[in-house]
Amino acid sequence: MVSRLINSVEDWISSLNNSTLIIEDKRSEITVSGRIRVAYYYEGLEDKLSDEFNIKIHIYKDYPLTIPDIEELDGKIPKEFHMNDIFFCLGVPLEMLMYAKNHSIEQFLNRYLNSYLMSFMYYYKYGICPYGDRSHGSHGKLEHLKEYFQEQNDRMVFKLLKLTINEKVGRNEKCVCGSGKKYKRCHLNTIENLKMSIDKKELVSTYEELIRFVKNKNTA
Amino acid sequence: MNKSSPPDVDLVIGLCYNLFKLIRNRYMKGVVIINSEMILIDSIKELELSVTQYMRIKSSYDALSEELKKNDTEVEVYTQGSILLGTTIRPYRKNKNVEYDVDLVAQYPKDKSTLLPQQVRDYVGNTFKQNGTYASKLLEKKRCWRIEYAEQEGLGFHADIVPAIPESQIEIQKILTKPGFEYLADLSVAITHKDDDDSRAEWLSCNPKGYGEWFSLIKSEKYRTMIEQKRSTIYMENKDLFSNIDEVPIQLVKTPMQRVIQLLKRHRDVYFSGKKSEDDKPISIIITTLAAEIVDTLNLQQLGFVDLLAEVTRALIEVERLIDNKLYTSYQIRSLIYRKESEWWIPNPVNINENFADKWNDNINIPRAFFDWLKALERDIIDNINDKNFHKILCEKLAVPCKDSSENEESIISVSSNTSSKPWSRHGK
Numbered sequence: 001m002v003s004r005l006i007n008s009v010e011d012w013i014s015s016l017n018n019s020t021l022i023i024e025d026k027r028s029e030i031t032v033s034g035r036i037r038v039a040y041y042y043e044g045l046e047d048k049l050s051d052e053f054n055i056k057i058h059i060y061k062d063y064p065l066t067i068p069d070i071e072e073l074d075g076k077i078p079k080e081f082h083m084n085d086i087f088f089c090l091g092v093p094l095e096m097l098m099y100a101k102n103h104s105i106e107q108f109l110n111r112y113l114n115s116y117l118m119s120f121m122y123y124y125k126y127g128i129c130p131y132g133d134r135s136h137g138s139h140g141k142l143e144h145l146k147e148y149f150q151e152q153n154d155r156m157v158f159k160l161l162k163l164t165i166n167e168k169v170g171r172n173e174k175c176v177c178g179s180g181k182k183y184k185r186c187h188l189n190t191i192e193n194l195k196m197s198i199d200k201k202e203l204v205s206t207y208e209e210l211i212r213f214v215k216n217k218n219t220a
Numbered sequence: 221m222n223k224s225s226p227p228d229v230d231l232v233i234g235l236c237y238n239l240f241k242l243i244r245n246r247y248m249k250g251v252v253i254i255n256s257e258m259i260l261i262d263s264i265k266e267l268e269l270s271v272t273q274y275m276r277i278k279s280s281y282d283a284l285s286e287e288l289k290k291n292d293t294e295v296e297v298y299t300q301g302s303i304l305l306g307t308t309i310r311p312y313r314k315n316k317n318v319e320y321d322v323d324l325v326a327q328y329p330k331d332k333s334t335l336l337p338q339q340v341r342d343y344v345g346n347t348f349k350q351n352g353t354y355a356s357k358l359l360e361k362k363r364c365w366r367i368e369y370a371e372q373e374g375l376g377f378h379a380d381i382v383p384a385i386p387e388s389q390i391e392i393q394k395i396l397t398k399p400g401f402e403y404l405a406d407l408s409v410a411i412t413h414k415d416d417d418d419s420r421a422e423w424l425s426c427n428p429k430g431y432g433e434w435f436s437l438i439k440s441e442k443y444r445t446m447i448e449q450k451r452s453t454i455y456m457e458n459k460d461l462f463s464n465i466d467e468v469p470i471q472l473v474k475t476p477m478q479r480v481i482q483l484l485k486r487h488r489d490v491y492f493s494g495k496k497s498e499d500d501k502p503i504s505i506i507i508t509t510l511a512a513e514i515v516d517t518l519n520l521q522q523l524g525f526v527d528l529l530a531e532v533t534r535a536l537i538e539v540e541r542l543i544d545n546k547l548y549t550s551y552q553i554r555s556l557i558y559r560k561e562s563e564w565w566i567p568n569p570v571n572i573n574e575n576f577a578d579k580w581n582d583n584i585n586i587p588r589a590f591f592d593w594l595k596a597l598e599r600d601i602i603d604n605i606n607d608k609n610f611h612k613i614l615c616e617k618l619a620v621p622c623k624d625s626s627e628n629e630e631s632i633i634s635v636s637s638n639t640s641s642k643p644w645s646r647h648g649k
Contacts, residue, residue: 040633041258046265046474047453048258082643089645096641114633115640126456130449131635134644144644 002061005105006030009059012106032057033073040118042130049121053077057109064100067093070113077120082133090116092134092144094198094206101197138213141206149190151177154214161207164191165200256605257526259614264482266620267310269320271458271472273375277303277322278469280369281379287354288326291347296327300382300428305435306471307508309482312489312619313498319376323364325384325428327409332388337412337421341365344383363413363424384409387425395425398569404430405570430570435508436470438516443475446522450474476525480532481511483618484597490619491596492589500589506566506576510536513556513569526605533602536594 006023009032013021021034039050054073060066069087082089090096090112100108115131122130134140145157159176163169169176175186194203269277285297301323302308311318326344344365348354359366364380387395387408395405407430414421440447450473455465462468474482484507492501514535515528523531535556542555557577558565564580564587567573580587600617604610615622 038633040635041255042635046261046450082645084646089643091641092644099641112641114635116643118633118635118640119643126453128452129643131640132642134642136645140644 002030005059005061005063008104008106011104012109015106015110028061030059030061032059036117038114038117038121040114040121042118042122047122049118049125051117051121053117057113059105063105064097064103064108067096067100068105068108070116081120081123082116088113088116092141094141094202095144095148097202098194098197138209142210142213145210148194149177149187158207158211158214160187160191161203161210163187164194165203165207255526256610257524259611260483260525260529261479263614263618263620264309264479264486267486267618268474268482269308269375271454271461274469274472275461276372276375277320277377280377281322281324284324284354284367284379284381285326287351288344288347292328292343294329295343296329297381298325298327298429299323300325300432302504302508303471304428304432305481305508306474306478307481307485307504309486312486312493315494317619319371319378322377322379323428324379324381325409325411326381327384327386330385332385332410332423335385337414337423340383340385341412341414341421344381362415363411382411384411386410387427391425395427395570396572397430398434398567398572401430401434401570404433406430407433408571425571426574427568427570431568434569435512438512439475439477442477442515442518443522446475447473476523476528477512477515479525480515480529481508483529483601484511484532486618487597487601488593490617491593491600493619497585497589497592500583500586502586502590502593503576506590509566509569509576510539510556530602530605533594533598537598540591540594 002025006025009023009030013019013023013032016036016038018037019035021032021036024031024033033056035052035054037050037052039048041048053076056071056073058069058071060068067090070090071086071088077083077088096108096112099111103111119129119131119133122128134143142154142157145161146152146154149157149160151157151160156177163176169183171182171184171188173183175181175183175188177187179186281297281299285295288295288297298304299322301321303322308320311320328340328343330340345358345360348358348365348367354367357368359368361380364382366378366380368378369376387410391410392405392408395408397405404427408425408427409429410423411426412421413424447470451468451470452465454472455462455468458468485504488501488507492498511532514532517535518528518531539556543557543559556566563575564577565575566577568576577587580590601614604613607613612622614620
């Protein structure tokens with residue numbers, strides 16, 4: 001397991017040019033540290049940006065159950081940009097856990113670290129994230145679930161989330177989202193996918209957090 | 221085809237490999253790829269007006285407009301053609317880059333029934349003849365007055381000012397447009413045409429504003445979000461030029477639709493340059509109209525540059541096959557180019573009785589040159605998009621200096637809205 005993780009990390013490092021990164025195998029984690037040189041071409045925006053970052057990646061050996069933490073050592077990225085204490089806020093936890101479940105660490109770093117650094121470089125130059133960022137806290141989590149279920153409405157997200165946690169619907173019954181389509185042709189896959197990749201406890205706590213958030217929002 | 225022959229193994233392996241490459245390019249953009257999209261766009265950027273160049277041209281024609289207003293405060297001066305559409309590309313003739321054309325209309329709110337064409341020509345001509353700065357640079361053309369500007373910092377251009385008045389209501393009633401664009405007929409103007417000094421000027425009907433509207437409707441329907449995004453990027457990069465985002469001329473925002481037209485025009489210029497058939501090359505309005513019509517028929521939104529270029533080229537080549545197909549009779553399902561009573565037809569979408577392919581019927585070499593060029597376009601660009609020497613090939617076919625690609629040694633990761641994730645944080649404002 002661990003050797004597969006290290007191989008995948010090595011694959012990732014060898015795909016980068018002009019970067020000097022060192023892998024260390026520690027007791028509960030693998031760390032990758034050094035300078036990473038990145039250049040991005042923004043499709044649709046026709047813009048090229050490049051820069052160098054001094055980073056340290058903590059890859060926990062229970063990946064994909066735990067998401068890697070990444071820090072930047074030169075203080076180039078300010079705390080105001082998406083950061084939790086010292087680590088990058090790569091994305092919404094639920095989304096990352098789901099992605100990690102079906103992807104190697106190489107693919108994970110390619111997607112999330114690249115997106116993060118390129119968003120930062122663009123933000124640094126123009127003051128906005130090129131392809132958007134999530135709202136802070138619970139609001140961002142809700143945004144992600146809306147996108148995931150492709151629903152506009154808060155209530156529908158809760159219905160679908162509840163279904164993921166404990167209800168059963170027959171494949172040929174009508175979907176709870178009200179589309180009129182059979183469940184198997186509608187939300188079945190999205191729900192099964194969520195069920196399989198996320199621990200039930202995590203789903204329940206997300207559900208409760210979001211319910212609280214929406215209630216507060218409505219009373220405020 | 222002989223059904224019993226065994227499949228060619230090399231061919232099958234080749235196809236599988238290409239398929240693999242296609243899938244990899246599409247779904248694994250996180251991996252390092254210097255893609256052809258970037259190469260194509262960089263080449264076009266070399267050949268188009270920069271933001272500062274565009275603004276310099278704009279201030280020149282704003283000055284012309286001021287000058288005309290001194291004589292008649294009611295005159296309205298506006299752009300037409302590629303400057304209006306945002307499809308300007310460096311013109312190339314006889315193996316060298318030549319100056320840009322800036323096409324303008326000077327429209328006077330006068331009644332057509334009370335005026336002779338020559339009087340309208342004189343409104344513009346006399347204003348500039350009386351002015352010392354412009355008189356020496358003024359030239360009379362068949363339909364316009366040309367003012368030559370001296371080349372400055374590598375930017376050479378001339379302005380063609382077309383004198384115009386609103387078209388009469390009687391004529392407007394007669395104009396037929398493509399279905400759904402009837403209201404654009406009201407924007408028609410009457411312009412003047414004079415063959416030489418001895419002949420009398422005559423009225424002609426045209427609708428540059430309506431055409432611009434038609435073009436812009438197709439563009440914004442397909443690329444609304446991209447236009448907003450790019451416009452704000454241009455604003456943020458040029459805060460010294462613009463005090464707010466609305467000041468950024470929409471012509472500076474280039475969607476893939478405009479880029480495709482720019483590329484087609486440039487490839488045409490280079491392809492015909494120095495050839496015997498150079499005078500028979502397809503006119504820009506034909507290329508622009510056909511490309512926009514094709515984009516309009518695509519069901520896909522926000523198609524990227526390479527994909528759109530391939531679609532447009534494929535559709536144009538397909539057109540030749542459909543020309544004499546009798547099944548296509550009504551306007552809606554007619555091939556983009558068709559024959560009516562053995563005459564070539566490419567109608568103006570905002571006045572379908574105006575034929576952009578008029579000249580094709582006098583000289584058979586013109587349609588021939590057009591279809592030959594399309595084949596060359598496919599061969600030169602589309603067929604080479606995945607070639608490892610694409611950059612070099614493109615530089616040759618578009619006649620742009622091929623910069624040494626050593627700067628490209630940096631691995632460039634191509635990112636787009638569907639390959640990137642959005643940062644989030646637990647706490648914050």
